[in-house]
Amino acid sequence: MKYISTRGGMEPAPYSAILLEGLATDGGLAVPETLPQVSPAEIESWRALSYPELAAEILSRFATDIPREVLERMTRDAYASERFVAEEIVPLTRIDDEISLVGLSEGPTLAFKDMAMQFLGQALEYVLARTDRALNIIGATSGDTGSAAEYALRGKDGVAVFMLSPQGRMSAFQRAQMYSLDDENIHNIAIDGVFDDCQNLVKALSGDLDFKRMHHLGTVNSINLGRITSQLVYYFWAWLRASDGVPAAERAAFEVSVTVPSGNFGNILSGHLAKSMGLPLRKLVLAANENNVLDEFFRTGVYAPRSAAETHATSSPSMDISKASNLERFVFDLLGRDPERLAAAWRELDETGRIDLTGELPRFDAEFGLQSGTSTHADRVATIRSVFEGSGQLIDPHTADGVKVAREHLEPGVPMLVLETAKPEKFPDIVFEATGERLGMPEHLADLLELPQRVTEMPDDAAQLRAFIAERAVQR
Structure with a gap:
């Protein structure tokens, strides 16, 4: 290779x-x-x-x-x-009849x-x-x-x-x-x-x-690319765990959709590659916060990054990104893996501040299964609250962006997985605003802030x- x-x-x-x-x-x-x-x-x-x-x-x-x-x-x-x-490294946790969280935040940070x-x-x-x-x-x-x-x-x-x-x-x-x-x-x-x-x-x-x-x-x-390839693993792992209860004869046709809180487009790009390799993913749903350049791109076909002054400071700060580096890899596939067409698109971006791919827009969903949506601070607060009230699970604000957008893209009979982004303890203020729950530090990090x-x-x-x-x- x-x-x-x-x-x-x-x-x-x-x-x-x-x-x-x-x-x-x-x-x-x-x-x-x-x-x-x-x-x-x-x-x-x-x-x-x-x-x-x-x-x-x-x-x-x-x-x-x-x-x-x-x-x-x-x-x-x-x-x-x-x-x-977690003993299984990446646990799956159901939060309602249609959505499960893929637990990616069990590691050292x-x-x-x-x-x-x-x-x-x-x-x-x-x-x-x-x-x-x-x-x-x-x-x-x-x-x-x-x-x-x-x-x-x-x-x-x-x-x-x-x-x-x-x-x-x-x-x-x-x-x-x-x-x-x-x-x-x-x-x-x-x-x-x-x-x-x-x-x-x-x-x-x-x-x-x-x-x-x-x-x-x-x-x-x-x-x-080492990061992108290693992230592929949990897409396969999550599909295997989600399909554990499916009769063996039906597994090859069993599809799930995955919603991914997104900033730099790396995490969802791994899903795109997993789907392209043959993993039965129906939809890949990109969840943006108020810095929703990528949502606009997948809805309109026009990619127009914003300036630093136009990039909002939000309560899901890891997604406060307006220029997604990894989008270039997806556009490369979109343009038939043609480096000349890709280079021309990026010259257009440098010269005009935007790339117009509206002619390719029908293929985003039809060929690649990519959809998107936007979440706001009010959405995050409401989603953290509703997930806690419905399941007892506390989620962080980035995962809340994912759950909010996932709910807008549910399809009958298709399980929806949401990739968890971080532990809620990293964002105690919004968790308290949403639920009234005051989160302390994990025991092994009790003195971190001091x-x-x-x-x-x-x-x-x-x-x-x-x-x-x-x-x-x-x-x-």
Whole structure:
């Protein structure tokens, strides 16, 4: 299995190489040269596997340059029971007769990003040791990516992490999880701006090939395909668990729909790939908050990212994103995997601030099964309250966005899964507003908010960021 760039200017490369690169050398994103396919019989044969075993089975189709026994060790270590609260790693929890939550927040930072980052930490350490290379991770976070990456990579040999976050745009819990780490290889940088400004800085430095090579830059944002491929696993796992009670003769035709709270389009892109591989997903429903650029795109066919000034600070802050990096991978598929058409679309975006794909709009749902919707603060509060009153389950505001939009896309006889985003303890204010319940910290994190915090504040300035990284980058 080799990987190419959406923009056509990169020589095919193996999985290990694209783990270290982040952006492709031509500024595009790495995608599989051909997507592996799985049959209903193969999926059925995975039913009795544990989560680590299923992860090895699926990832072996992408990481073909990593020996199978090494991959199995990585997934055992990444998804070891001591790292996750739930014994099954990813539990399914029914909240009513039609909707179940896919529990992706059982890991060390209580957010779904752990599902990819724990594997990526193992994979990066293996590749770096094998190649005797250093890697300086530069990333941007709107909330949970940063802590998940830092907890997965803290203390690892040959790796430093430079994580950008928007000043004042994360919850106190999210800030404390990141800024309280005192490992020498972890560097938190609070940028004066919004998430999109942080993401633009990451792209600027990743696109500067001389600087990137000199300082061995890579990324663990969802532009890193290692994250996308490891997120595929829980789509297969969730379908297998949802179909456990279905008669064996009917399973091949059994479909579920999945709603995904979305910001940077990475999580739902994994669902798109799983569906394209052959997993029986009926609909993939994108749930946006007030920063609903993606909802507008899937409703109108016009993608028009907003400026930093037009990006709202909301009560589901991890979705406060107006320019979704991973959309490029979907548009690549939409345009027939034609790098010239893709490059032309992105030139249009650079020149006009928008991409008009209204001619392709009928295919969004008919061919790819993609639908969307928007949720507001009032919707989040009402949804958290109604789920608690109906099931006794407390959910976080991003998951509430998902449940609200999922309810608008239910179809008779088709179970709906909603991907859980984070534990509600990370967002106690909105949970209290919705339910009157005051959530304390989880026992193992009881003193988190009291710990000293270490962060560097910085203006939105690429030159200053370059200097900061150059002085602190790990070298071999």
